[in-house]
Amino acid sequence: MPKTQRPADALAGLKQRAANALFERMGARFSDSGLSENELRSSAREELSQIIDAERVPLTPEERMRLVQDVADDVLGFGPLQRLLDDADVTEIMVNRMDQIYVERKGKLTLADAQFTSEDHLRRVIERIVSKVGRRIDESSPLVDARLEDGSRVNAVIPPLAVGGSSLTIRKFSKVPLTVRNLIDFGTLTPEMAELLNACVKAKLNIIVSGGTGTGKTTLLNVLSSFIQDNQRIVTIEDAVELQIQQEHVVRLESRPPNTEGKGEVTIRELLRNSLRMRPDRIVVGEVRGGEALDMLQAMNTGHDGSLSTVHSNSPRDAVARLETLVLMAGMDLPLRAIREQIASAVHLIVQISRLRDGSRRITHVTEVQGMEGEIVTLQDAFVFDFAAGVDERGRFRGKPIATGIRPHFIDRFEDMGIHVSPSVFSGKSSTGRR
8 A cells, every 4th residue: 555645745746846847848048148037037937837737736825825936946046045035034044054044033043944955955056146146166166255146145165174064154135224323223322422433434534343253343334334425435345245335436346266277366455455546535345354454554544544444353452453463464574563553543443343142233342542552552442331231131231332431532633624523422431441
């Protein structure tokens, strides 16, 4: 007596047959560059409806719609990831292996109920992603950084480097850029801090946004760049385009990895040097992570004020040490004191953003770089996060960034440029904040 087929198995079999039939019917239309993505999806849905009708399988309207959606996602989209990509609450997708997918919602990680049918299925989706941006992934080049059409950042690693099966990480790109009002509503910063940062950008201070992975450095950099006047020429330099600059006078530059022969690489450092010949009013570097730190500091010190960038570090003091290390990676045999003098002269402000244990992203320090005392770069906090306020019944921090009461030295620059900042911005508890 034949074993009864379970409904889930029957549906999986129907999906596979429908996908195979769709490939046969659509044929060359999949690679037709004259068809837009919407036209291709519309055509595929029509064909799928006919295929499902021919199968004569009893389905409710909801089951039919879900089946068409799933097959279309598998054939044209990103399979089980498509629904997660379409979910506005999901900010990051982490595929550890084909049957284990985690997502981040509101700063918290949870296991998703979606999974791939096989390792081959996951590999097909990875190859579809990287091929759309002209990259390749195979055993000779088993890891790749790429981006989706909406700008979401993708990192993929396949065997033999990924031992337990292919791994995929997608940091989603917000379709609607967050504004300073959004960050105030989220509690990331306060109105007083926003007023100060707005003035700092308009006064063309050089600002470094510091933070760990996934803390929101790029989002904050986007918000800071929104304060730049519309009549200024902005050049952005990134490994993978993520910045959402709202002004019109913008030139976007993106680095390029080497090709299969190991040639054709264009680094951030080369783009940064080239940008100096492009008459920029502002240079915005998505992240400094190598020897380009030296070129950036030199640009800041030679008339290119108002530059913005991010760096990976856990505190303003760590950010200074990190910049020292990155400058040394440039291969120049510079004494440490000379590097510190460059940093003290070039960088005016460090904004530290952190992801706290309640999942929220908060600015924990706004710190002025004051100069040198002996061999040490001196820092002065203008705002610090108040951890002493404790947490509420839901485990969320009650505190907010508060002013230390110390008046930064760059206020004199504001006055020279006619930029007004309310005196109330700096009224806070008396604390030196000196480190």
